[in-house]
Amino acid sequence: MVSDPRASRPGAAPLDLHVARKERAADGVVALTLRRADGGRLPDWSPGAHVDLVLPNGTTRQYSLCGDRWDAHAYRIAVLREPAGRGGSAFVHDDLAEGDRVGLGGPRNGFRLVPAGRYAFIAGGIGITPLLPMIDQAERQGVPWTLRYGGRTRSSMAFLDELAAYGAKATIVPHDEHGPLDLAAALTGLPGDARIYCCGPAGLLDAVAARCADLPPGRLRLERFVAAARADGTVDDAFQVELRRSGRTLTVAPSETLLDALGAAGVSVLSSCGQGLCGTCETTVLDGVPDHRDALLDDADRAAGDCMLVCVSRAASARLVLDL
Template identity: 60%
Template structure:
């Protein structure tokens, strides 16, 4: 996932922080979209969260997948996520759709928020397909706080678009635009003239994010915030070997071309919770003590990158021949 702006978080993910959630409800909310309601197995209150947050679900085979929270953040005993069935993906969504049942228990990490909702007078929300999920709590927050808002929601066809019933109850602020009815979304036309008081939040496929970026090019800096499910393409230098020092123990490890810091740490017995392994989710973020990161993720903001005090170890490397991490 990628974000146009946000405060540096620089918190090291720790597998020991994972706890359990029980599936208390499965609900088909669109073609190939399954909503799961999750609760603490003992009935305890769940950790609070803010709009834009996600959970890291740890599947039985150890695979970690990330899903946006899309329920009521004021319900202290329930989380809700929605999972798009993607048969040609890495298998997590297929297993959830085919195998996960009510009553099953999964480990999880989080909630974490790499896509925070910042204060604004007005909000313009743009969603494509399953990208509606992180925007639902933002819309609810805008309603609660009395802020002006509107939503442009696109998808292949109406039956494939989740939570339409919830959204259409909100009235004329929601523009539903299935592709088979209206074609591709006219993001620039829908946004209109730049408005310094508006913040634009967009989540969906890469083409939609690119269209939103182009449409907001003439808007004030940091107007647009996006969340990306597939890593953005980047120009990358040739990989070089470099050393990683674990600052807490002084241990030194070598990262060779073709290796990730995450994999080298795992081989050395250093467990770091990770999810996407593409630099899109932020789960494996680690604080940098010394050295200069070569950022290759789609999460950190320009401010984060300039600060150089954190990095995503699944994809990012070092520009210097040595880097020290807070591990």
């Protein structure tokens, strides 16, 4: 996977930012505007990028950038309260206040907007966030696009005021008013140069993927907020890992992740989500065949076999050689 040249260096210390503004974006959603504490310029980013937010309580979470990418001094993210989450969203909603300091890593982009003759955007709930900058870029470039955006209720759907400016291009579908998204209408009759971008809950992503199963590779891009379930019957075997730069060889047991094995051996690899979603732990593969279990790399990245996310992926060969 080719790293975004505008992303911060892997392993770099998080930027010191402060919460310049905290506001309600919808029921259960708050939007944060973040600025550098010293007033300086923030790293450039491209549509689809996300950042690691390091909260004052030590929690790190990933959020899509959804603001104006041409504003070099501010980032905007939106945080959905997750009642069954691990506590990060609750802290943002209940404890984080304007003026508080936070750390920020990234930006990184595994959901890049590629050139196309037309775009079909499909969002569910908080999945609208990475699509907002994509829509803005399509508008600026004069590329035709449509959006179908679903949510439980109209009041739970963020950024409706911004989307209203696009008129009929953006179709808003609250479930309690109109039922589920009409995926057939969204996906039928698209020209061959169209690209489909979808982000939202797993059920929506799986339904879109099923309808697009016969499309050529690259036509559909998905971004998941939760790792996809593993297929039943998957067996984890032990495998060996050669660390080329350090000249060491490790054995990864069936009961441990590659990331854990590296950490136990004193090999530091920066990581964040631990679910194969964010790309922080992406590592170069020099030899061997990775067993990709992430939700980030696309078909071309997987076919190339020259990188892997070591927090979840394993080996499909008896041995891997990593650039560590």
